[in-house]
Amino acid sequence: MPELPRGKCLRNGRFSESGRIYLVTSVTHNREQVFSDWTLGRLVVNEFRAVQTLGAENSLAWVVMPDHIHWLLELTGGELxxxxxxxxxxxxxxxxxxxxxxxxxxxxxxxxxxxxREDDLLMMARYIVANPLRAGLAKRIGDYPLWDAIWL
Structure with a gap:
């Protein structure tokens, strides 16, 4: 049986639970560095904010990297x-x-x-928003424009 691309396999058996906190990662097609252009990254940020306004989730922390996103969210309605x-x-x-x-x-x-709930969510948020530092994209978190966290 041929091996399926990793992204397709991850969808099998997924279960969403309202009130549950999820750490989500998604990558761009062929890992293209789409969000090296920060104006394009802001378009993703706009969608994070729009979906929160609709009441489907509460964003706890996120970062938009050049070729992927990390998003810590609490699902409040609908399916992940x-x-x-x-x-x-x-x-x-x-x-x-x-x-x-x-x-x-x-x-x-x-x-x-x-x-x-007992997981250290603040530590997870700090790890997420520090991604640009580890990748060498900024020297300080505040220097990178495509992140947010409710605690920081």
């Missing part, structure tokens, strides 16, 4: 898959409009990890 599909779909349309293209922006699927 639908929330992510919506963010990816709407941001891809906005990115393609901005670039004047019709290209695939995101890899199919995403990776998620359900967290427990």
């Amino acid at each position: 898959t639908r929330v992510l599909q919506g963010v990816k779909s709407r941001s891809a349309r906005a990115i393609n409009r901005s670039r004047g293209t019709h290209r695939q922006v995101w890899q199919r699927g995403f990776h998620d990890r359900a967290l427990r």
Whole structure:
């Protein structure tokens, strides 16, 4: 049996639970450095904020890296898959409009990890927003424009 791409395998057996906190990672198609252009990264940020306004989730922390996102969120309504599909779909349309293209922006699927309330969420948020430092994209967290956390 041929091996499926990792993104497709991750969708099998996924279960969403309202009130659960998830750490989600999604990468761009072919790991293209789409969000090296911060204006395109802001389009993803806009979608994070829009979906929170709709009441589907509470964003706890996120970072938009050049070729992927990390998002710590509490699911408050709906299914995790639908929330992510919506963010990816709407941001891809906005990115393609901005670039004047019709290209695939995101890899199919995403990776998620359900967290427990007793997990150290503040430590997880700090790890997420420090990604640009570890990648050498900034010397201080405040120097990188595509992140947020409710605690910081």
